[in-house]
Amino acid sequence: MKLIDGNQIATDIIAELKAEVSTISGRKPCIALIRVGEDPASVSYVRKKEKTAAEIGIKSQIILPPITISHEELAALIEEQNNDDTVDGILIQSPMPKQINELLIFRGISPDKDVDGLGTMNIGKIAQDDETGFISCTPAGIMALLARSDVDLKGKHVVVIGRSLLVGKPVALLALQKKAGANGTVTVCHSGTSNLPEIARHADVLIAAIGRPEFVTKDMVKPGAVIIDVGINRVDDDTKKRGYRLAGDVDFSAVSEIASQITPVPGGVGPMTVAMLMKNTVKAYHQRNAS
Amino acid sequence: MKLIDGNQIATDIIAELKAEVSTISGRKPCIALIRVGEDPASVSYVRKKEKTAAEIGIKSQIILPPITISHEELAALIEEQNNDDTVDGILIQSPMPKQINELLIFRGISPDKDVDGLGTMNIGKIAQDDETGFISCTPAGIMALLARSDVDLKGKHVVVIGRSLLVGKPVALLALQKKAGANGTVTVCHSGTSNLPEIARHADVLIAAIGRPEFVTKDMVKPGAVIIDVGINRVDDDTKKRGYRLAGDVDFSAVSEIASQITPVPGGVGPMTVAMLMKNTVKAYHQRNAS
Numbered sequence: 001m002k003l004i005d006g007n008q009i010a011t012d013i014i015a016e017l018k019a020e021v022s023t024i025s026g027r028k029p030c031i032a033l034i035r036v037g038e039d040p041a042s043v044s045y046v047r048k049k050e051k052t053a054a055e056i057g058i059k060s061q062i063i064l065p066p067i068t069i070s071h072e073e074l075a076a077l078i079e080e081q082n083n084d085d086t087v088d089g090i091l092i093q094s095p096m097p098k099q100i101n102e103l104l105i106f107r108g109i110s111p112d113k114d115v116d117g118l119g120t121m122n123i124g125k126i127a128q129d130d131e132t133g134f135i136s137c138t139p140a141g142i143m144a145l146l147a148r149s150d151v152d153l154k155g156k157h158v159v160v161i162g163r164s165l166l167v168g169k170p171v172a173l174l175a176l177q178k179k180a181g182a183n184g185t186v187t188v189c190h191s192g193t194s195n196l197p198e199i200a201r202h203a204d205v206l207i208a209a210i211g212r213p214e215f216v217t218k219d220m221v222k223p224g225a226v227i228i229d230v231g232i233n234r235v236d237d238d239t240k241k242r243g244y245r246l247a248g249d250v251d252f253s254a255v256s257e258i259a260s261q262i263t264p265v266p267g268g269v270g271p272m273t274v275a276m277l278m279k280n281t282v283k284a285y286h287q288r289n290a291s
Numbered sequence: 292m293k294l295i296d297g298n299q300i301a302t303d304i305i306a307e308l309k310a311e312v313s314t315i316s317g318r319k320p321c322i323a324l325i326r327v328g329e330d331p332a333s334v335s336y337v338r339k340k341e342k343t344a345a346e347i348g349i350k351s352q353i354i355l356p357p358i359t360i361s362h363e364e365l366a367a368l369i370e371e372q373n374n375d376d377t378v379d380g381i382l383i384q385s386p387m388p389k390q391i392n393e394l395l396i397f398r399g400i401s402p403d404k405d406v407d408g409l410g411t412m413n414i415g416k417i418a419q420d421d422e423t424g425f426i427s428c429t430p431a432g433i434m435a436l437l438a439r440s441d442v443d444l445k446g447k448h449v450v451v452i453g454r455s456l457l458v459g460k461p462v463a464l465l466a467l468q469k470k471a472g473a474n475g476t477v478t479v480c481h482s483g484t485s486n487l488p489e490i491a492r493h494a495d496v497l498i499a500a501i502g503r504p505e506f507v508t509k510d511m512v513k514p515g516a517v518i519i520d521v522g523i524n525r526v527d528d529d530t531k532k533r534g535y536r537l538a539g540d541v542d543f544s545a546v547s548e549i550a551s552q553i554t555p556v557p558g559g560v561g562p563m564t565v566a567m568l569m570k571n572t573v574k575a576y577h578q579r580n581a582s
Contacts, residue, residue, distance in 0.1 A: 103419065103421070119415075120412050120416055120419060120421070121411050121412055121415060122415070123414075123415040123418045123419065124410075124412060124413070124414040124415030124416075124418075125411055127414045127415075127456060127460050127461075127464075128394060128411060128414065128456060129456075130394065130411070154483060155483060155484075155485045156485075157485075157486075157490075163467050163469075165418060165419060165420075169418050169464065169467070170418075172463075173418075173460065176454050176460070176479055176481075178454075183481075183483045185478070185479065185480050185481070185483075185484040185485070185487075185490065186478065186479050187476070187477065187478040187479075188463075188467055188476065188477050188478075189476050190467075190474075190476070192445060192446060192474045192476075193446075193476040194446045194448075194476070195448075196476075199448075199476065
């Protein structure tokens with residue numbers, strides 16, 4: 001069994017981006033990071049993005065509207081960033097407060113700056129195999145983990161557990177694409193699937209994104225399968241100081257005995273997301289400069 | 292075995308639309324039908340759309356640019372239709388000549404008038420389960436055939452053969468949606484799938500859209516499965532006056548012996564496409580009037 005080390009792969013990508021950005025003379029790429037309110041997890045995520053951007057040499061512009069901002073005011077704020085020529089990418093941290101229609105806010109980001117890839121146009125571009133699009137950070141991270149672990153999906157059966165817009169659907173469309181590394185046969189299962197363990201056992205590559213701790217047990221896995229665990233779940237654990245431990249969607253200790261390659265949680269898909277956001281920002285910079 | 296009669300179901304939908312449109316006082320829905328050049332198949336398709344629109348009471352506006360039109364001129368022509376308030380839907384007949392970038396032309400249709408559903412935004416809306424979107428006519432027709440044949444995909448395994456943007460990918464996303472009639476478990480196979488017959492045999496609902504005559508044989512079908520045949524292939528046949536016969540992607544005579552329900556070719560999915568185009572046009576009319 002080989003561990004797929006997301007920390008190491010993310011570090012490599014960040015180093016590559018740093019080298020690339022260092023060759024840019026003149027204006028450097030810039031990402032606008034918008035965080036509504038003071039949710040502690042959001043504060044920490046945005047800080048991590050700001051820090052990684054700085055490490056690479058990407059400028060970041062932090063915008064902190066109050067939690068009371070109206071939908072229209074937030075839409076107007078995004079329109080300002082759309083029209084600001086010095087901004088290449090726009091990220092709005094989720095979750096947003098209840099008065100905000102997230103779908104419309106994401107759709108309102110100019111598609112050429114939508115580096116988080118959650119706008120409707122960029123989701124459509126995945127289905128169209130359109131390489132100008134931005135793939136959202138978790139599915140992009142999964143594909144990068146597979147590529148850098150020499151997993152070619154061609155002729156393989158990829159089973160995705162979970163049909164979310166953030167992970168399951170885009171990663172299924174990516175695995176289906178007619179491009180090197182992809183060309184997989186893809187099944188999407190979910191909470192309503194009647195014979196999920198049997199279907200999972202057919203997987204050459206199993207992507208678990210259902211949000212249930214240790215849902216994928218050893219009996220659901222074909223020996224030699226590649227396992228990508230997208231879940232990050234809190235499980236009560238009195239032996240831990242904070243009262244919980246983090247668990248993925250896969251029973252790692254048992255499944256790792258038979259998998260050929262597997263991502264750990266934490267340290268698998270998680271660290272990839274910020275790296276892919278930065279990669280998208282550099283791509284947006286180049287595409288905007290070329291057009 | 293029950294035959295799924297696409298001609299009858301399309302006739303029913305057209306009659307329902309006619310009744311609906313007859314209640315509209317004032318301006319009636321209007322579709323712009325754009326056909327580039329004089330390709331005989333395109334001439335016949337556009338004529339059929341015009342005739343069906345007239346039958347329902349939808350106004351149509353036929354626009355016939357020459358085969359030599361440039362990409363920029365066609366884009367400008369579409370922009371005129373986008374800006375014409377009396378036009379609710381815009382259809383551009385495929386195929387277009389080589390100098391035209393079809394992807395960008397479809398993307399250039401205003402999403403609220405994209406009744407053929409081939410623009411990037413409307414494809415993205417399918418993934419988002421966004422009911423304001425327009426679903427392209429073939430996948431929409433397949434879902435309507437299933438719904439009107441009392442096939443509920445919930446808990447069922449749907450296997451789609453073919454991953455095209457026109458059929459395979461959108462119908463897979465539709466079958467996955469969290470809405471009544473959908474909620475299927477979905478597998479997409481294609482020419483690069485290594486064990487396609489085995490996967491097909493797991494299907495409760497099998498959708499064949501691979502473009503190969505009689506590709507799906509009896510041994511690839513689970514007894515009792517529902518079969519949707521999207522293929523329309525010409526097969527040489529000297530006994531026919533025109534020298535060929537039309538064949539679907541399914542070996543109808545053998546597969547119909549074990550299927551619970553099956554579409555014929557012709558007379559299955561084919562007649563549904565024009566009906567769904569008209570349904571989308573009436574929907575566009577209502578959405579544009581409401582906004």
